[in-house]
Amino acid sequence: MASYVVMEPPSRTGGEIRMVRDGFSFVALILPFVWLLWHRMWIEALLVFAVAIALGVGGELTGFQDVAMGLSLLVSIYVALEGASLRVAALRRQGWREAGVVDAVSEDEAMLRYFDIHGEPSYGSDAPPREMQRPVAAASSAAPALGLFSYPGRR
DSSP, X not given: OEEEEEEEOSSTTOOOOEEEXXXXXXXXXXXXXXXXXXXXOHHHHHXXXXXXXXXXXXXXXXXXXXXXXXXXXHHHHHHHHHHHHHHHHHHHHTTOEEEXXXXXXXXXXXXXXXXXXXXXXXXXXXXXXXXXXXXXXXXXXXOOOOSSOOOTXXX
16 A cells, blocks of 8 residues: 655645655656656756766766766665655645645545545645644543553543
């Protein structure tokens, strides 16, 4: 089961909610520059392209082609592991807001679960979503607890 980050658009006119799957991407491992362009992350794609060129030229000039190839592999692994976080950060820069996290098998199931719990999205609302609001502090009892967690009001 995968986790999906729910992103709501910035405008009040509506639009589609985006579900960003949090996980490893094999396509981003093989073709990180193309994967970033596909997801319209222009700045990140240019940065990866510049690092790849710099590593290639640096490896040729210094004679450390193997080290340059290993560092290029590390850049690809980074994009494959952190691609979802990069997508969420890019959407935040565009004004999207994080509405929550849903665990599901597929993106369609994640949408169904999200709308089942929260109903229709509140576009442009300044209030944080329900699961991101701070819970009201419950009255704690001074009774000792057995285990890792104490449950207020229970013995």
